[in-house]
Amino acid sequence: MRRIAVFTGSTNGNSPTFATLAYTVGEELARRGIGLVYGGGRSGLMGALSQGALDAGGEVIGVIPQAMVEREWARTDLTDLRVCATMHERKAIMSEHADAFLALPGGLGTLEEIFEVWTWRQLGFHRKPVGFLNAEGFWQPLLDTLNGIVSAGFLSAATLEDVVVDGNLPDVLKGLSQKLGA
Template identity: 45%
Template structure:
């Protein structure tokens, strides 16, 4: 059983399948005995994921900076809501709590968290699996771009392979659990 940090939007996006994917991931994580750690909001995909975990009987931990408590509408129904001073402390604490990371659809905050976590892995600051849930092909253009970055010599192929991608929660969790079992 692992604690999985999930990065995802505080908005729902324009495609209902994104919310469905967040809810399906929450259910699948709970059924497999995993704990959720995430950004602590009750709105958007973030809220949908946390609610899904808790409705299925799972454990959800939110970590939110003081300045976002009202803006992102902090989820006060979580098992644990940790308030921190700033975004740097939030990301650091999320990393410390997590055994693995998953990114769902989201905006610049989600992308920044994904890339910072991947950079930390590349630099040897952690050796935890990182994956993206490519729901509705959301991450397909980014994954293609990253393949081009490898082709152009700015990223090595082994580092690129460290970023797991799968179209369904079950396939992504299978791949992450496989990596966790070899660590």
């Protein structure tokens, strides 16, 4: 895996462990020689994620809409900062530059982004693997809801099983790499 797109929060959330997690993920990706593609923000978990990758000497590509740059939300010390017009364009650029996708803790934006690329995979628009880093069980309520959606017949069990979910980064990265090679 050459690059991974990581979706995560633009705030820190209520637990300081989330910022530590994001920083560690960025750092570990860089140590493994995996480039980071992310939303280009300078604050919250996005800021911690990118800082970890930069501190470890990694490649960091940020993709951010012009409106967010104008609000001074962009991080400008990246390997590459791509400024685009819309959120739709942002996701397309991120997808173009990534081999896989990973969700860390986050809110509506994180959910919207990971669900869109997961839907694209389900529809066959790409074959890039999708994963959730379920650190401290953060994603468990969502996973329980998704299992309920499977039970209700609106999502196939195979689609849910296709997503890589684990509580630790090495196992998530291993699962994504295995699906990438499949």
